[in-house]
Amino acid sequence: MHATTLDRDGLVRLLEVLEVGLVERTRVLRLSLLAALAGEHTLLIGPPGTAKSALARRIHLAFSDARYFERLLTRFTVPEELFGPLSIRALEEDRYERHTAGFLPEAGVAFIDEVFKANSAILNALLTLLNEREFDNGAGRVRCPLISVVGATNHVPEDEVGEAFFDRFLLRLAVEPVSADGFARLLAGNGRNALAACDAGAPPAVPEDLRLPAAVCDALREAAAAVRLPADVLARLAELRVWLAGQQYYVSDRRWVKIAHLLRVAAASEGRAEVAPWDLGLLPSCIAADEAGRQAVADWLACRLGVREALSPPRLTRVVEAFEAQLKAEREANDLDYDESGRLRFSAISHAETLAGAFSSGIGGGMGSEQASALAGEIGDAKGGAGALRMTYARKRRYGALHVTARTTQIDALLLRIAAYQGEIDAQRGALRAWAAQSLWADPAFVDAAQVQLAHTAAQIESLALRAGMARAGFEALPRLDEAGAMPAPVEHEPLPD
Template identity: 50%
Template structure:
């Protein structure tokens, strides 16, 4: 046999041996990773939801208050929650809808719950300031003082209900704005502090004139109230006849006995405590800013969100989390934004849909995939260059990424397997609202779970390859899809 043929045979045998060794290496790495991957998924599926806040005394009182407020009312679960949240935040609630939908009844129940003084008035276009702020003092006029007798009127009330609030004329408007925003009332030369916790405004229609825009903006929470649905008309008739009264009252009394009652001090102190005690994570900040940008820049027509309303929305979420017994705001709390950020009744569905879509898209998982792509490129260069320090740094980053992805897939799996326990545990979402949200979130989050599990396996493969310091050619065989992405990125930069 000639020398060149002998050399070719030896070369071929060497390549076959090298290829066999490479195949065996890849097989060993795959078996090791599959075992570790299966173990991590098994551990995640064995976890149980740990819902924070179920033993909170304030939460128990709030649950009792919700049942008490909605006792004997049908399809007012959301309105009751918003009313209580507004009062705990020291904010105001606007109820839009036709007469006879229990708007004033809810306000009176809130006053009874707090034990505070109550004021109620129906405005017309001919209403005068005396109807809201009290008559002029005759003794004051005798002494050349322009003062009002405010006792029993709005400046002395803790809870107030103003029907047809947008019929306020200019003579009433300025004083009303100051009371709502600054909690101050100018009585003659004195500026008096107003004890108002919450004012509930009601109207059949939205304000039409620009001078009422400032008043409209003072209502942080807004809710469109509809008549009782056709499906519940039978129960409404039974309620009117008295046959449902005992059942609803019994449930409220039972909850009250177990949860205790909210005191006036709870309403005065909850908000300030929440602002200092509750953290707003970066994920929630990102969701808030993304939602505002979407509403103002991409909605048609655009929905303006003032800086003041944006900041108050964040504080409201802190109060909601604190009363729930949590130390941090959750992304699910942002579903409450549908009652805060919209300008018109139909805007609420736009806000809710966008928040759900953003939560379902899982921006955190998308960010982790970008981190993995960047790390893969650095690992390829480190292995190709043979720099031990670069390989060691890539190994450390890969280990950190594996931990993050394990937490992510575990979190998504826990949410799905636990039936969205975090969402269902909050007292601020009605059962119907939770069901609707779960129906929207389940399909995309199921896909996210699969993506997180697959990405975790890829990260484990990369971590193991770096630990064994395989050749770049082996990395190409282990993760071919990612290697093609890496090559495209390199050629694009060249």
């Protein structure tokens, strides 16, 4: 590990050491460390005996010059247990000060178990300490070296003070008992590792050259400040904010700023100059307060990342359907019959036939067909035998070369757009694979969900390309006129971006 800069390979080795003996806790440990690197706090939510305190102790081991403080809170906990006892000498001099040495105000990393069981006086004092890194000691306010607090709780209260304290934890991570597969591995481990995984036992020995000094953490945060948030990432964050508002889920402006900082730290720790769209996979644990909310945010992100809304399958489907509907209408359209010279074809019908038809339909007041024909004949003879001409509709409409070319040219432009979008989706799938392969903070479940969604989108786009191609072939097969014919108006559809 370099003295003043964060070496990614050294960070990888550090994570490997910290994860020794843990079962199904890699994701929680890594996110807790990322929060600490960003100067943020983590809340672990889960039942007792699920390695929450073990995770906090390991986070402490990542930093070379940070003191560790740990305390279990109850409703009977007094401020002296967290902030230190009152100074007798200061009281004699009419000052209300505490001896903070060895207590939370002088800690670098702290673990506070059952954080919401403390009374409101303690929680209010913690608010300033967690957010501003300052502690009011007597008449003065002192600066605290706090890097990160790892809190633990079984449940989150809904009272006003509890919600304010809850908001101080940027990451909220569920810690559940190990799965059936994890249970087998937990018991199969040796005693030391099994105990460490269950919140007890000696933590792993971290070589001093892998531990992070304060200078490295400061340099990382300076590098993170220069990391760029690209336009597409900002657009997704704005869309997510609107979606959350529609779900009646409030996220404070302060939290959004902290989220952006966390994304930049994640990128900087991996040596990247800008945040990738896939880094937004960190957001579910930053936004939601429970597992259902986290899953809802993760599902929204998996469906939206890597997909351009302007060229989304639903929108492209409506465009393809417009061409299909136009083709259907043109296939079914009747037209006037033309003779070999291209003139309208007429057939003669006599007045007698017309009247006979009318009389036989009842106009003749019940007259028989023979009588009607005879009467019509007499009328026709009286008019000199002149007949009427009528147009015939004996065939489907035919189209000139200009019409067909206009239709196929328009579909060719659509097919080019679809092909370009197919290329975009393929590139996004490759980018996601490359990002996941090098990311230290990626959630495998989120990566899998995003890959499935992109594969589904690619299949939909391929289907639309086939349908558009079939529509093109349909226009090519329309009945033709010998001459060029007229140029039609373009098929109307939703505009597509470049």
